[in-house]
Amino acid sequence: MLLRRILTRLLTTLVTLLGVSVVVFVVIRVVPGNPIAMMLPPGATQADIDRLNALYGFDRSIAEQYVIWLGGVLQGDFGTSIQARQPVLRLVLNRLPATLELSIMALVIAVVLGGFLALTGTRLRGSRGEGAIDVTNGMALSVPDFLWGLVLILVFGVLWPVFHISGRVSPQYIQEFTTNFFLFESVLRLRLDLWLDLVSHMLMPALALAIPLAAIIGQLLKQSLKETMHLDYVTLARTKGYRENHVILREALPNAVLPTLTLIGVQFTFLIGGTVIIERLFSYEGLGNMAIDAVINRDLPLIQGIVILFAVLFTAINLIVDLLYAVLNPRLRHA
Amino acid sequence: MLDARGLVRRRLGLRLWLSGGWLLLLLFAALLAPWIAPHNPLEQDLFTSRLPPFWMPGAEPGYWLGTDSLGRDVLSRIMHGARIALIVAFIAGTATMLIGATLGLIAGYYRGWADIVISRLIDIWMAFPPVLFAILLIAVMGPGLTSVIVAIIVIDWTRFARVVRAEAMTQGAMDYVASARVAGQRRLGTMLTEILPNVLPTIGVLLTLEMGIAVIVEAILSFVNLSISTDAPTWGGMIAEGRLAIHQAWWVLVFPLITLFLTVLSFSQLGEGLKDRYDPVLR
Numbered sequence: 001m002l003l004r005r006i007l008t009r010l011l012t013t014l015v016t017l018l019g020v021s022v023v024v025f026v027v028i029r030v031v032p033g034n035p036i037a038m039m040l041p042p043g044a045t046q047a048d049i050d051r052l053n054a055l056y057g058f059d060r061s062i063a064e065q066y067v068i069w070l071g072g073v074l075q076g077d078f079g080t081s082i083q084a085r086q087p088v089l090r091l092v093l094n095r096l097p098a099t100l101e102l103s104i105m106a107l108v109i110a111v112v113l114g115g116f117l118a119l120t121g122t123r124l125r126g127s128r129g130e131g132a133i134d135v136t137n138g139m140a141l142s143v144p145d146f147l148w149g150l151v152l153i154l155v156f157g158v159l160w161p162v163f164h165i166s167g168r169v170s171p172q173y174i175q176e177f178t179t180n181f182f183l184f185e186s187v188l189r190l191r192l193d194l195w196l197d198l199v200s201h202m203l204m205p206a207l208a209l210a211i212p213l214a215a216i217i218g219q220l221l222k223q224s225l226k227e228t229m230h231l232d233y234v235t236l237a238r239t240k241g242y243r244e245n246h247v248i249l250r251e252a253l254p255n256a257v258l259p260t261l262t263l264i265g266v267q268f269t270f271l272i273g274g275t276v277i278i279e280r281l282f283s284y285e286g287l288g289n290m291a292i293d294a295v296i297n298r299d300l301p302l303i304q305g306i307v308i309l310f311a312v313l314f315t316a317i318n319l320i321v322d323l324l325y326a327v328l329n330p331r332l333r334h335a
Numbered sequence: 336m337l338d339a340r341g342l343v344r345r346r347l348g349l350r351l352w353l354s355g356g357w358l359l360l361l362l363f364a365a366l367l368a369p370w371i372a373p374h375n376p377l378e379q380d381l382f383t384s385r386l387p388p389f390w391m392p393g394a395e396p397g398y399w400l401g402t403d404s405l406g407r408d409v410l411s412r413i414m415h416g417a418r419i420a421l422i423v424a425f426i427a428g429t430a431t432m433l434i435g436a437t438l439g440l441i442a443g444y445y446r447g448w449a450d451i452v453i454s455r456l457i458d459i460w461m462a463f464p465p466v467l468f469a470i471l472l473i474a475v476m477g478p479g480l481t482s483v484i485v486a487i488i489v490i491d492w493t494r495f496a497r498v499v500r501a502e503a504m505t506q507g508a509m510d511y512v513a514s515a516r517v518a519g520q521r522r523l524g525t526m527l528t529e530i531l532p533n534v535l536p537t538i539g540v541l542l543t544l545e546m547g548i549a550v551i552v553e554a555i556l557s558f559v560n561l562s563i564s565t566d567a568p569t570w571g572g573m574i575a576e577g578r579l580a581i582h583q584a585w586w587v588l589v590f591p592l593i594t595l596f597l598t599v600l601s602f603s604q605l606g607e608g609l610k611d612r613y614d615p616v617l618r
Contacts, residue, residue, distance in 0.1 A: 019458075020462050023459060024471075027475055141603075142547075142599065142603030142607070144551050146555055147551070147599065151592070158581055269461075272464065273466060276464055276466040277559070280559060281558075281578075292559055307464075307467060307471065310467060311462040315462050
């Protein structure tokens, strides 16, 4: 049964991805402005235009272009960026690590912060402290990452300038890296100086992304904990004389954590979607920032590649979460 | 226990009042902006550039919240920006609701192939990063207020469709719906007279939340310079300008940011407040 579930899920994922590629392809090709026109020097002849159109395939019908493009994609060829004149796949893969590192850092912050809020809220339940945590959560939840980013820039970039508010790493360090996973590499090579510089650049954008998610995690986990705390086995643990902290962490938490895990999976994709504008705000050289430049430059092949990559990332995460859930939840395993 | 509940009630009431009050104030400022704004929001005057807000040394009377690097009055621009923000909120919010809720209702009540198609579409839409999708659509349609509104509708209809579909499915399985059908009512009639009224509170809450989202999307798009022209007073445009001049004139960033913050917070608190009050399902 599990196998069949996995296969069905894989199939729907494929259908979704195919749908995404069709939508992107069609939307982009409705562009009224001709992207070719922007590449030409003034005084180019019609023959030049035709030649470039043929080169990028813009002279064929949309359906034909799609089939050709899809054929290329299946062989790992996403076309050539109009602006950078380099393979889209290479450009995109070069930027992907920056976005992944930022997203994962944000996720870790969100989980730690949200978990802390939920546990403290449970520990303080019934007191003013719990009320304060609920209000904080509500605030953090209703304001999106873009605004948190601006607030962080004001507070930690201007009023009390302790963190960097633009870029990924200080310019003098860029030559030091051999891979594009800067943060990961700095840890592996035990380069504390590089690591500190990276973190002081990444902390603000990561925190901006993390705050809304932390609030969601805090809210849901606290709710689940509250329900679990009323169960008989928890009362039993308490009558056995275990301390409150032990009861919450060891008895209630393991049973309360599953809904939050699922939620984190879904919300993680939203967080990655948020990197687009946050990277722009903090001039962080990731995929999102490149995407906005590509849109402004009307670099069709590049936009296409980036959107598809994001979609693959999203569906992959959803797939993994679903499968993990099926494996982790014994009730679904035998369903 | 009773005490605690009273406390929650009172806080809810306060929340609704505060957020409603701020939105009302904003609405008035937006409607009356041409008459009550102290200056023309587009008027540039290099002699009055980067004036600080009224309480700081060097401030000029009449420029309450200071001026930007081109000498334009920040307060007047915020008030005129409120017009754009609220127009987008109302039009985009309502249209998104109409389209999303209709599709959700059909998918949830009729099920069958309609549900399969709509659900698959929702899946596809969920695989797009929303901000990137919005920027892409604007790039395709060309910048402008209409494009911003269309982009929001195209992207966000799934928010309504998802929730309303689930809700319509639950309602559709209930006995009162079956009895309406047994009594001879047709499917479309049942959907409109039995299901819809029960889903309306949910839709209302979602609409309030959607308006807040529309405001933020407009701000983001004008921040990356894809909303209406750069001259026009938009909160996002002001924020983008302020971000660049943050060390010289912080007020150009701070005041529109506070306004945007309060507005988004108010819409969502209003939605949450309505949810707690009227909607037993979402609660």
